[in-house]
Amino acid sequence: MKIALAQLNATVGDIDGNTHKTIHAYAQADAQGADLVIFNELAITGYPPKDLLLKPSFVRRNIAALEHLALKLNGKAAALVGFVDTNASPDGVPLHNAAALLHGGKRIAVAHKSLLPTYDVFDEHRYFEPAKECTVVDVPLAGKSRRIAITICEDLWTDDECFSGRRYHRRPIDEIAQRGVDLIVNLSASPFVIDKQAFRQKMLAGHARKAGCPVMLCNQVGGNDELIFDGGSFVVAADGTLTNRARAFETDILLADLDSDEKLIADYPEALASVNDALVLGTRDYVRKCGFENVVIGLSGGIDSAVTCAIAVEALGADKVLGVALPSRYSSDHSVSDAESLAKQLGVEFQEIAIREIHAAAEETLTPHFGERPPDVTEENMQARVRGLLLMSLSNKFGRLLLTTGNKSELSVGYCTLYGDMCGGLAVISDVPKIMVYDLARWMNERAGREIIPESTITKPPSAELRPDQHDQQSLPPYDVLDGILRRYIELEMSVDEIVADGFDLETVRDIARKVDQNEYKRKQMATGLKVTSRAFGVGRRMPIAARFQY
């Protein structure tokens, strides 16, 4: 029996386009002799469709597309297609996150998702009604009747070790194991997080051993706003061995022959490489799915804009990227020369636009209104905002999406200027801590076997260059300390006391926690940022702003 896992790159809302891709992939898999083609979760609408689901007309269109697919996917192979199912009520609720088994021009069965993730970036209880039990169907495949359990993503995401906090009262895998099946399939849209693929495989291996049958997962691939779906669809045998795996970060059709002993396992990149590949895919898809081809990036000569630029070049091609240095009176000589050598090494167009004139005009205009007040952070922000104005003007004039370059560490503590360096449509490395930005830079140079990120950019002390002789460490602890505190405070939700018990200084931890909390208002207005850690700023972290935090 041959089963194809078709991991496709859907655009959210593009029902026509997604349907077309589904038909095309089915034809390929059918021609290759697949008995069953499994698509990723909600293949028709793309995942996550968010509040498009509240539009009854959108749900109706998706049902019409499914009916169209039932007629079109009429080869030898059966197909399992993710869609939004709806009861017959006139207002179209309740909805189900569903999968339809299509064969011979007909809809044979429909499975509904049982476990609805409603945590982190997921909001499925907002839209869907859970199934009360798992769907198990008997399907004639390759001349024999096979009993198949159809599950959708979270349905198999139950594991004592890692998910004790989730409040599920049922574990579909227990029901399935009790009933006894020949095969468990899972339609998935599981976003990338560092090291998550290994966990997926381990968890499903456990399920396979428990149920005594193979388990196969078809994951979505591609970037949709902040989420990057990494593909890497796979099959584990009944004994838990990994037997087949699709490519990571690419559209792929994996054909798994369950009667063969041959293993076909595509590489899945190691941690740092996976972050790079995720950011590349996330950037490419965000830019293109927003209707852009070209981007513009402000190059400061520092590490963040350098890494962002290298990712953009890998995502879109050097000819689509414009790098702009925007020196001020406080810029060091190396800031422009480092920016320029980066641009040269990446082969991107480079421009230099001095902010001097506008900065001076702004000061002149404002001086009478500032009275006797001494210079403070206002003057620093002003420069960042002049840069934002210039970059947005280039963005508007030439239709280039502006990429913003802030890293997670500085966004955490508000070491960034709203409407200044925070300007832009996509925050490429907003979920990458500063130490990891350095690691990525070194990794990029190593992979290339040459200097792409200038060595001086990597080795010089980081500075915002918004006043004379400014350095990050005048306002912040060393980045290894900062990142250690931030990971505990933000990703692990540890209290100040608990972080101190881990060996950090009380005053430092308190100061950092306070800065994180006080800067919610900035992050409220930040660009969409690509998620790579277990907790990113954005839809997965919903903090109040006008609030008081106690330490």
Added chain:
Amino acid sequence: MKIALAQLNATVGDIDGNTHKTIHAYAQADAQGADLVIFNELAITGYPPKDLLLKPSFVRRNIAALEHLALKLNGKAAALVGFVDTNASPDGVPLHNAAALLHGGKRIAVAHKSLLPTYDVFDEHRYFEPAKECTVVDVPLAGKSRRIAITICEDLWTDDECFSGRRYHRRPIDEIAQRGVDLIVNLSASPFVIDKQAFRQKMLAGHARKAGCPVMLCNQVGGNDELIFDGGSFVVAADGTLTNRARAFETDILLADLDSDEKLIADYPEALASVNDALVLGTRDYVRKCGFENVVIGLSGGIDSAVTCAIAVEALGADKVLGVALPSRYSSDHSVSDAESLAKQLGVEFQEIAIREIHAAAEETLTPHFGERPPDVTEENMQARVRGLLLMSLSNKFGRLLLTTGNKSELSVGYCTLYGDMCGGLAVISDVPKIMVYDLARWMNERAGREIIPESTITKPPSAELRPDQHDQQSLPPYDVLDGILRRYIELEMSVDEIVADGFDLETVRDIARKVDQNEYKRKQMATGLKVTSRAFGVGRRMPIAARFQY
């Protein structure tokens, strides 16, 4: 039997402050002879605590506060206090949205919420576990044992007429009516929406008749980020008659004597006045709870900034508001004079800062980089961004929160500049359609019995004044048409076809729908906006950005 409804203004996260307010209000009600004091939902944490609930230390502090209250609320009166309950598991999950009945220094009973709203601005399934059944307790009050059903907000929010779309499988009111009780109490945090108070009263009157007993609801009051809680706590008798009502938009302790026939019903403002009062309260609380006292507003001479300024003055006092006119070479004479007379009529400080110099410097700097490209929206945005830079500089230098002035109609179609006029910490009228902005202006003048909003501001045709002879209606349909389409498309989720069937022009509707969808990226980065309609931009409307919409 005397029951006090203590509608308090909690600051989210401020457990110490909220506990202190609770003790103070209890003492007052106890001194007035109350037998039972009912507080609003989650009085200890403030509503909505959002992802603070994911911090185990936060939940522990709230439990400690409840234990403290159990000891402190030790007068004659019993008390019902909203808090976050937790099971004994070490990671503090699952949580319950809960109410504790405290009396004589002890915790007598705890009720958990059954229905967890997970729609619009609500995310309760993200945090809480639902109760399996309603809590009914027998409490000795005023010398007799009374059987009381304790419900929390959404538990009573079931009504065939208006909420058929919600997927609740239980209706606590049915269970309560079947068991038979003397009294139903409801701890609530129900945010303001135009006309919602009348609906609340009607719905609870129905419940009272069904259960054959009085129903009383204690609502939170105050602004917490985008949500404005309007108070207006009330009691309906067993026959559905409204007998008592607390003040709207103010902290209040309503003492209801259930044995008296006297009606004590505070006014609840009519629709337009309620919008004004909501925006005033929402602005005051956002500014103050963020730690500010003063605000700055850009005054264009137009209706939006005029109404925003009037609201700020009512919220904070004229001495806390700075109005700034920022004329450009395209500004009409009346734009500055109208701004100035507004400032004079409201008694606020007024400054004029011309953007000419900075605008010219920006053009000079950019011209060589624009090449042969003709002027377009870039040049218009540039002016708005220079204004943003100036206003933010005043905000930074003087610690004044910048209020942004865009209305819902222009935000809907993207008739606004990101990092320009969208700069600011709070979008005061971002949920008020343009036509309603005009209505508010006229209402303000009428209430004052004099011209506050200059007549010429109300009567002149609206213009962004970003190029010569620009008027809104060059890019947009008349505002009554625009607002009619937007209400159907955004609030009612109607499709293009359905809106056309309501009598609007196909091309216009399609154009507006496209503009709404294409401008998600701007609204992603907008300031927190005060919610007054059934569907506001922000947390209650979660749309994808890199998506394709089909019409």
